[in-house]
Amino acid sequence: MGIGIETTGAFFPPGIETASELALKTGIPEQVIIEKFGLFQKHVADESMQASDLAVAAGSQAIKHYDPQSIDVVIYFGSPHKDYYVWSSAPKIQHELGAKNAYAFEMMNVSSCFPIALKVAKDMIASDQSIQNILLVGGCKESQIVDYSNPRSRFMFNFADGGAAALITRDSFQSEILESAILTDGSFHDDVRVPAGGSKHFACAETVEKHLHYIDVKDPLSMKERLDPVSISNFDHVIRKALHKSGYTPQDIKLLLPLHTKRSMFKELLQSLGLSEEKAIYLDHHGHMSALDPCIGLHFAKEQGLLNPGDIAVVVSAGTGYTWAATVVKWKGEKK
Structure with missing residues (x-):
């Protein structure tokens, strides 16, 4: 164990x-x-x-x-x-x-x-x-x-x-957490945030009136131009690195458990790893729930019996700032 x-x-x-x-x-x-x-x-x-x-x-x-x-x-x-x-x-x-x-x-x-x-x-x-x-x-x-x-x-x-x-x-009895890989590119730190409510723009009547307490993207076009060329490659990097540290390759992945993204990015990530859509869980009836998505994907995988003893699953996500992270889990599925 x-x-x-x-x-x-x-x-x-x-x-x-x-x-x-x-x-x-x-x-x-x-x-x-x-x-x-x-x-x-x-x-x-x-x-x-x-x-x-x-x-x-x-x-x-x-x-x-x-x-x-x-x-x-x-x-x-x-x-x-x-x-x-x-x-x-x-x-x-x-x-x-x-x-x-x-x-x-x-x-x-x-x-x-x-x-x-x-x-x-x-x-x-x-x-x-x-x-x-x-x-x-x-x-x-x-x-x-x-x-x-x-x-x-x-x-x-x-x-x-x-x-x-x-x-x-x-x-x-159910699984073993293997290795992880994490990558941060802090050049994206200023792109996405709730502008008001913190120490820089403390809450006041003006911040409420201007809708500054909602999530905002400072310059969507600029972020897209900088993020699109690196996003999939950074996802791919942390997944491959976590697998390598664990003694596995992308071909060993039984199930990929990513965050919810637009479908085109989801498909591009699968293609970069050589995986079919059947080897991933996509939350198209639930959406994006901050850091929860890969955990929810794992929960669904357990409920649906998608993992068998010896299977390799990878939980992977990315967060604004920007950080990409992956952790490998080896399934055992043993009964107590």
Whole structure:
């Protein structure tokens, strides 16, 4: 046995926005949203459910057959758009899950965080014999920060809501977390952000009036010109490097678990790795949920029986800033 993902959990709020509804909001034809952007529908949370609540719901599912008091660490890896500004959701999640013996903290690297969180959890368990179980848990309510009146950012309409969790254990019967690779190009640090609310543009009547509390892209054309030439190659690089460090090649991949991107980029990534679409999970009925996507993909893979003992899966994501990250997981699927 080894350090691995033992269980997963996912939760989606009941509210749904369809491609036809998004077409009305964005002015983009429904068929373009479905075929080019790869989105039939997405889940949207109402005002009664926040990012931390979505995380708790997913965490509850992941540990439903475990004693919450056996968890040693709770790590929130989800969206930075949370219930409150300058606030850690991890203690609330720890408390509501009943994991009273666990200490709790947060990791934040926007959409790239799940592959990194797997590495951090594995390394923590490997370096500290007192840690047996770490719960990675995240929530996302980023549908709330899309400004459909802003032509610079309304293409981010695939932002959706949900929760995801993964229980990492020292002696996992289900899987083994292998190696990771991470790449950051900080030249993109100023391209995507919520302009107001931080120390640079503190919230005031003017920032609200100007819609500066929604996600924005400073110069979409400039970002596209700089990002398009490197995005797929950087995805390819971290995937191949993580596989090489683990003793594998792209030909060994049974299942690729990426973040939700437009379909053309998804297909281009598969082509660069020599993979068919059957060897990946694409969240065309769920959209993009910050760092949660690869974890949710893994949860679906488990539910659908897509992984067999010995199979190699790669969780891969990228987050604005820009960081690309991949972690290799070897499936065991053993019964206790």
